[in-house]
Amino acid sequence: MIRAIIFDCFGVLTTDLWKEFVATLPEAQHAPARDINYAYDSGRMSHEKFQTAIEALTGRLPKEVEERENLAPEKNTSLLDYIAQLRPKYRIGMLSNIASDWVRQEFLSADEQKLFDAMIFSHDVGMAKPDRGIFELAAERLGVTPGECVLIDDSPRHVVGAQAAGMKGIIYENLAQTRSELEKILADTED
Numbered sequence: 001m002i003r004a005i006i007f008d009c010f011g012v013l014t015t016d017l018w019k020e021f022v023a024t025l026p027e028a029q030h031a032p033a034r035d036i037n038y039a040y041d042s043g044r045m046s047h048e049k050f051q052t053a054i055e056a057l058t059g060r061l062p063k064e065v066e067e068r069e070n071l072a073p074e075k076n077t078s079l080l081d082y083i084a085q086l087r088p089k090y091r092i093g094m095l096s097n098i099a100s101d102w103v104r105q106e107f108l109s110a111d112e113q114k115l116f117d118a119m120i121f122s123h124d125v126g127m128a129k130p131d132r133g134i135f136e137l138a139a140e141r142l143g144v145t146p147g148e149c150v151l152i153d154d155s156p157r158h159v160v161g162a163q164a165a166g167m168k169g170i171i172y173e174n175l176a177q178t179r180s181e182l183e184k185i186l187a188d189t190e191d
Contacts, residue, residue, distance in 0.1 A: 007095070009103055043099070080112055
Protein backbone atom coordinates (compact mmCIF):
# COMPACT_ATOMS: atom_id res chain seq x y z
CA MET A 1 0.00 0.00 0.00
CA ILE A 2 1.30 3.45 -0.89
CA ARG A 3 1.35 5.78 2.10
CA ALA A 4 3.71 8.54 0.88
CA ILE A 5 4.33 10.50 -2.31
CA ILE A 6 7.65 12.26 -2.76
CA PHE A 7 8.14 15.09 -5.26
CA ASP A 8 11.31 16.44 -6.81
CA CYS A 9 11.59 20.22 -6.97
CA PHE A 10 13.50 21.22 -10.12
CA GLY A 11 11.77 20.08 -13.29
CA VAL A 12 8.66 19.06 -11.33
CA LEU A 13 7.56 21.77 -8.87
CA THR A 14 9.49 24.38 -10.86
CA THR A 15 11.42 24.82 -14.06
CA ASP A 16 14.93 23.34 -14.02
CA LEU A 17 17.31 26.14 -14.99
CA TRP A 18 20.38 23.95 -14.43
CA LYS A 19 19.05 21.35 -16.89
CA GLU A 20 18.40 24.17 -19.36
CA PHE A 21 22.00 25.38 -18.90
CA VAL A 22 23.42 21.88 -19.45
CA ALA A 23 21.32 21.58 -22.63
CA THR A 24 23.23 24.56 -24.08
CA LEU A 25 26.57 22.74 -23.66
CA PRO A 26 28.19 20.40 -26.16
CA GLU A 27 27.14 16.76 -25.56
CA ALA A 28 30.61 15.81 -24.30
CA GLN A 29 30.26 18.31 -21.43
CA HIS A 30 26.86 17.08 -20.17
CA ALA A 31 28.07 14.25 -17.91
CA PRO A 32 31.04 16.19 -16.45
CA ALA A 33 28.77 19.21 -15.77
CA ARG A 34 26.24 16.95 -14.01
CA ASP A 35 29.06 15.42 -11.93
CA ILE A 36 30.25 18.87 -10.86
CA ASN A 37 26.70 19.90 -9.98
CA TYR A 38 26.19 16.63 -8.06
CA ALA A 39 29.28 17.36 -5.92
CA TYR A 40 28.02 20.90 -5.30
CA ASP A 41 24.45 19.84 -4.45
CA SER A 42 25.61 17.17 -2.02
CA GLY A 43 27.77 19.68 -0.13
CA ARG A 44 31.09 18.21 -1.28
CA MET A 45 32.09 21.34 -3.20
CA SER A 46 31.91 25.03 -2.29
CA HIS A 47 30.11 27.54 -4.48
CA GLU A 48 33.45 29.06 -5.51
CA LYS A 49 34.89 25.67 -6.51
CA PHE A 50 31.65 24.87 -8.37
CA GLN A 51 31.94 28.06 -10.42
CA THR A 52 35.66 27.50 -11.10
CA ALA A 53 35.05 23.91 -12.20
CA ILE A 54 32.17 24.91 -14.49
CA GLU A 55 34.29 27.68 -16.02
CA ALA A 56 37.17 25.27 -16.58
CA LEU A 57 34.82 22.75 -18.22
CA THR A 58 32.68 25.09 -20.32
CA GLY A 59 34.74 28.22 -20.80
CA ARG A 60 31.82 30.23 -19.48
CA LEU A 61 32.62 32.83 -16.87
CA PRO A 62 31.31 32.32 -13.33
CA LYS A 63 29.27 35.55 -13.67
CA GLU A 64 27.36 34.08 -16.64
CA VAL A 65 26.69 30.85 -14.73
CA GLU A 66 25.67 32.83 -11.61
CA GLU A 67 23.22 34.94 -13.63
CA ARG A 68 21.55 31.79 -14.96
CA GLU A 69 21.37 30.34 -11.42
CA ASN A 70 19.67 33.53 -10.18
CA LEU A 71 16.86 33.55 -12.76
CA ALA A 72 13.43 33.20 -11.22
CA PRO A 73 12.09 29.72 -11.99
CA GLU A 74 8.40 29.27 -12.70
CA LYS A 75 6.33 27.64 -9.95
CA ASN A 76 4.08 24.72 -10.91
CA THR A 77 0.98 25.96 -9.07
CA SER A 78 -1.28 23.35 -10.67
CA LEU A 79 0.89 20.60 -9.20
CA LEU A 80 0.87 22.31 -5.79
CA ASP A 81 -2.95 22.36 -5.97
CA TYR A 82 -2.94 18.62 -6.76
CA ILE A 83 -0.57 17.97 -3.83
CA ALA A 84 -3.07 19.76 -1.55
CA GLN A 85 -5.73 17.27 -2.74
CA LEU A 86 -3.43 14.30 -2.02
CA ARG A 87 -2.31 15.54 1.39
CA PRO A 88 -5.30 14.42 3.48
CA LYS A 89 -4.73 10.78 2.51
CA TYR A 90 -0.95 10.53 1.95
CA ARG A 91 2.28 11.68 3.58
CA ILE A 92 3.91 14.18 1.23
CA GLY A 93 7.64 14.70 0.83
CA MET A 94 10.01 16.77 -1.22
CA LEU A 95 13.41 15.38 -2.17
CA SER A 96 15.69 17.71 -4.08
CA ASN A 97 19.31 17.93 -5.11
CA ILE A 98 20.08 21.51 -4.17
CA ALA A 99 23.09 23.30 -2.74
CA SER A 100 21.22 25.90 -0.66
CA ASP A 101 18.08 26.56 1.37
CA TRP A 102 16.48 28.47 -1.53
CA VAL A 103 13.30 26.35 -1.54
CA ARG A 104 12.46 27.33 2.05
CA GLN A 105 13.79 30.87 1.96
CA GLU A 106 12.60 32.07 -1.43
CA PHE A 107 10.60 29.60 -3.49
CA LEU A 108 7.73 28.18 -1.42
CA SER A 109 5.50 30.32 0.76
CA ALA A 110 4.94 29.28 4.38
CA ASP A 111 1.53 27.85 3.41
CA GLU A 112 3.02 25.90 0.49
CA GLN A 113 5.72 24.47 2.76
CA LYS A 114 2.98 23.14 5.04
CA LEU A 115 1.91 20.81 2.20
CA PHE A 116 5.05 18.75 2.88
CA ASP A 117 5.50 16.47 5.87
CA ALA A 118 9.24 16.32 5.16
CA MET A 119 11.58 18.24 2.89
CA ILE A 120 14.95 16.59 2.29
CA PHE A 121 17.63 18.65 0.57
CA SER A 122 20.91 17.12 -0.58
CA HIS A 123 23.10 19.83 0.89
CA ASP A 124 21.56 19.25 4.35
CA VAL A 125 22.17 15.49 4.37
CA GLY A 126 25.43 15.09 2.43
CA MET A 127 23.86 12.79 -0.16
CA ALA A 128 22.19 13.40 -3.48
CA LYS A 129 19.91 11.47 -5.79
CA PRO A 130 20.39 8.79 -7.08
CA ASP A 131 22.22 7.59 -3.91
CA ARG A 132 20.14 4.82 -2.36
CA GLY A 133 20.62 6.31 1.11
CA ILE A 134 18.81 9.55 0.31
CA PHE A 135 15.69 7.63 -0.77
CA GLU A 136 15.81 5.51 2.40
CA LEU A 137 16.23 8.68 4.48
CA ALA A 138 13.23 10.30 2.77
CA ALA A 139 11.05 7.28 3.59
CA GLU A 140 12.31 7.25 7.18
CA ARG A 141 11.54 10.95 7.67
CA LEU A 142 8.05 10.34 6.32
CA GLY A 143 7.58 7.46 8.76
CA VAL A 144 7.11 4.81 6.07
CA THR A 145 9.15 2.13 4.30
CA PRO A 146 10.57 2.72 0.81
CA GLY A 147 8.04 0.19 -0.51
CA GLU A 148 5.23 2.46 0.67
CA CYS A 149 6.52 5.44 -1.39
CA VAL A 150 6.19 6.80 -4.91
CA LEU A 151 8.86 9.19 -6.17
CA ILE A 152 7.89 11.70 -8.86
CA ASP A 153 10.99 13.11 -10.59
CA ASP A 154 11.84 14.39 -14.06
CA SER A 155 15.17 12.51 -14.11
CA PRO A 156 14.98 8.88 -15.28
CA ARG A 157 18.24 8.25 -13.42
CA HIS A 158 16.68 9.40 -10.14
CA VAL A 159 13.57 7.30 -10.70
CA VAL A 160 15.74 4.22 -11.34
CA GLY A 161 17.61 4.99 -8.10
CA ALA A 162 14.35 5.22 -6.16
CA GLN A 163 13.15 1.94 -7.66
CA ALA A 164 16.44 0.27 -6.65
CA ALA A 165 15.71 1.44 -3.09
CA GLY A 166 12.27 -0.23 -3.26
CA MET A 167 10.06 2.73 -4.20
CA LYS A 168 7.67 3.07 -7.10
CA GLY A 169 8.67 5.79 -9.55
CA ILE A 170 7.12 8.11 -12.09
CA ILE A 171 9.09 10.17 -14.59
CA TYR A 172 7.41 13.58 -14.57
CA GLU A 173 6.58 14.95 -18.02
CA ASN A 174 3.50 17.01 -17.24
CA LEU A 175 0.72 17.08 -14.66
CA ALA A 176 -1.88 15.14 -16.67
CA GLN A 177 0.51 12.25 -17.41
CA THR A 178 1.81 12.18 -13.83
CA ARG A 179 -1.65 12.27 -12.32
CA SER A 180 -2.79 9.40 -14.56
CA GLU A 181 0.24 7.24 -13.70
CA LEU A 182 0.03 8.04 -9.99
CA GLU A 183 -3.68 7.25 -9.77
CA LYS A 184 -3.03 3.88 -11.46
CA ILE A 185 -0.27 3.05 -8.96
CA LEU A 186 -2.46 4.13 -6.04
CA ALA A 187 -5.40 2.02 -7.28
CA ASP A 188 -3.16 -1.02 -7.93
CA THR A 189 -1.61 -0.91 -4.46
CA GLU A 190 -4.71 -0.38 -2.31
CA ASP A 191 -5.45 -3.06 0.28
